[in-house]
Amino acid sequence: MISHIMPTYARLAVTFERGEGAWLWDENNQRYLDALSGIAVCNLGHAHPAVHDAICEQSAKLLHTSNLYHVAAQEKVAEKLIQMSGMTNVFFSNSGAEANEAAIKLARKFGHAKGIAIPAIIVMEKSFHGRTLATLSATGNAKIQQGFEPLVEGFVRVPYNDIDAIKTTISENSSIVAILVEPIQGEGGVNIPAADYLNQIRAVCDQFDLLMMLDEIQTGIGRTGKFLAFQHNGIVPDVCTLAKALGNGVPIGACLAHSKAANLFSAGNHGSTFGGNPLACSAALAVLNTLSNSDLITQATEKGNSICAAFQEKLQNNSHVVNIRHLGLMIGIELDASCPELVGKALNDGLLINVTQDKIIRLLPPLIINATQITQLVDTLSTLIQEHIFQ
Ligand SMILES: *Cc1c(COP(=O)(O)O)cnc(C)c1O
Numbered sequence: 001m002i003s004h005i006m007p008t009y010a011r012l013a014v015t016f017e018r019g020e021g022a023w024l025w026d027e028n029n030q031r032y033l034d035a036l037s038g039i040a041v042c043n044l045g046h047a048h049p050a051v052h053d054a055i056c057e058q059s060a061k062l063l064h065t066s067n068l069y070h071v072a073a074q075e076k077v078a079e080k081l082i083q084m085s086g087m088t089n090v091f092f093s094n095s096g097a098e099a100n101e102a103a104i105k106l107a108r109k110f111g112h113a114k115g116i117a118i119p120a121i122i123v124m125e126k127s128f129h130g131r132t133l134a135t136l137s138a139t140g141n142a143k144i145q146q147g148f149e150p151l152v153e154g155f156v157r158v159p160y161n162d163i164d165a166i167k168t169t170i171s172e173n174s175s176i177v178a179i180l181v182e183p184i185q186g187e188g189g190v191n192i193p194a195a196d197y198l199n200q201i202r203a204v205c206d207q208f209d210l211l212m213m214l215d216e217i218q219t220g221i222g223r224t225g226k227f228l229a230f231q232h233n234g235i236v237p238d239v240c241t242l243a244k245a246l247g248n249g250v251p252i253g254a255c256l257a258h259s260k261a262a263n264l265f266s267a268g269n270h271g272s273t274f275g276g277n278p279l280a281c282s283a284a285l286a287v288l289n290t291l292s293n294s295d296l297i298t299q300a301t302e303k304g305n306s307i308c309a310a311f312q313e314k315l316q317n318n319s320h321v322v323n324i325r326h327l328g329l330m331i332g333i334e335l336d337a338s339c340p341e342l343v344g345k346a347l348n349d350g351l352l353i354n355v356t357q358d359k360i361i362r363l364l365p366p367l368i369i370n371a372t373q374i375t376q377l378v379d380t381l382s383t384l385i386q387e388h389i390f391q
Contacts, residue, residue, distance in 0.1 A: 012347055019046025022369045024352070035365040035377050036352045040186070040218045040330075043245035043287075044296075045366040050286040051248045058282035066273060073281035080288040081256060084227045086236045088262045092276025093253035096217035096243030097130025102255035102270055103180065103213045103239045104134050108154070109264045110211050111177035118153075119177040121213075122169055124160040126188030126357075129180065129215055138180060140188070160185060161193035163200040170208050178211035178239075179204070183229035186218035189357035190332025192325055195233075202235040211261050213239040217253070218330070221245035222291050222367055225301030225328030232327070250283035252276070296367045300328040307331060307363070307374055314382035320390045322359075331363040333381075337390045342381075351380045361385075
């Protein structure tokens with residue numbers, strides 16, 4: 001097939017036509033179980049009625065007016081986000097990378113206000129923050145950066161889950177103004193840090209007057225069993241970025257700020273034509289209302305636990321399974337050998353999964369996944385892993 005799309009993705013040979021909950025159907029009416037949710041986007045599943053109704057109603061009224069005027073839906077989403085997160089104010093973008101761009105600009109503004117001429121941000125090895133020039137420079141993956149040099153300056157990299165490396169860097173570099181980190185690394189391999197890692201980062205940021213900036217683009221919106229992953233730690237960061245599941249498939253991102261980051265931007269400092277437009281905000285509001293009026297977030301914990309317990313049992317005698325780790329419905333199954341072929345094999349068996357970092361099966365099923373679907377997921381994937389040829 002001749003495609004006119006730039007080949008930036010190695011796509012699987014399937015085209016989906018419709019979905020409902022955790023199910024997707026392709027052009028030939030073949031059904032698939034979606035254990036990836038469009039990469040942590042459709043947390044409420046496909047064709048969720050609340051989101052569907054909200055965008056239908058909004059599109060009949062108004063799609064866009066620009067940020068030259070007040071946008072009522074934006075105020076409502078911001079209010080809801082503040083309520084659910086404990087942060088204090090919001091900048092709306094259209095994607096995760098753009099939410100992180102806003103965070104990076106906040107850090108630089110914060111640094112300049114402190115008299116630091118060339119501010120630097122601590123970022124992590126194996127991190128992923130997006131594909132714009134600044135966010136790919138912040139990303140800890142040489143493959144993503146290669147060919148796009150010169151990179152944006154002002155990032156200092158340390159190993160993930162290593163608080164001492166952070167402390168050493170701060171003591172050696174007086175230009176550090178912020179730490180940007182994922183509560184759990186997604187693309188990096190579902191890397192779950194020590195339970196008090198975020199608390200330690202919070203303490204360091206308080207001690208040295210740095211911005212604690214969390215990229216919750218993948219971990220946020222209920223995925224880990226809390227609305228935001230930092231809520232497991234009882235702390236509040238200074239900056240938190242969201243996107244992916246915020247609109248359940250309608251593109252919207254947000255950069256949330258708190259305390260010393262809350263009042264850094266003034267008129268003219270940042271902007272976006274589409275950011276927080278009425279259509280996107282109507283979807284986000286439906287998502288946030290659905291989550292706060294249900295126990296879906298609690299269910300993420302229960303379902304994650306039951307999925308992983310079932311995998312543990314099925315795979316306990318497989319010596320190639322290094323470990324099975326998760327927080328809520330963010331799940332990683334690490335094998336001791338390369339396994340990207342499992343993605344195509346699972347597809348043939350009607351199951352959508354992902355493999356990241358070559359050896360780690362990543363599952364991000366929708367929060368609405370039911371017991372029958374959980375059984376199908378565990379049975380299908382366990383069988384594929386048992387049959388996988390390890391070399
Ligand atoms: C997906 C992702 C991004 C980038 O989001 P886009 O909407 O693709 O720009 C950034 N950070 C993390 C942790 C992500 O998972």
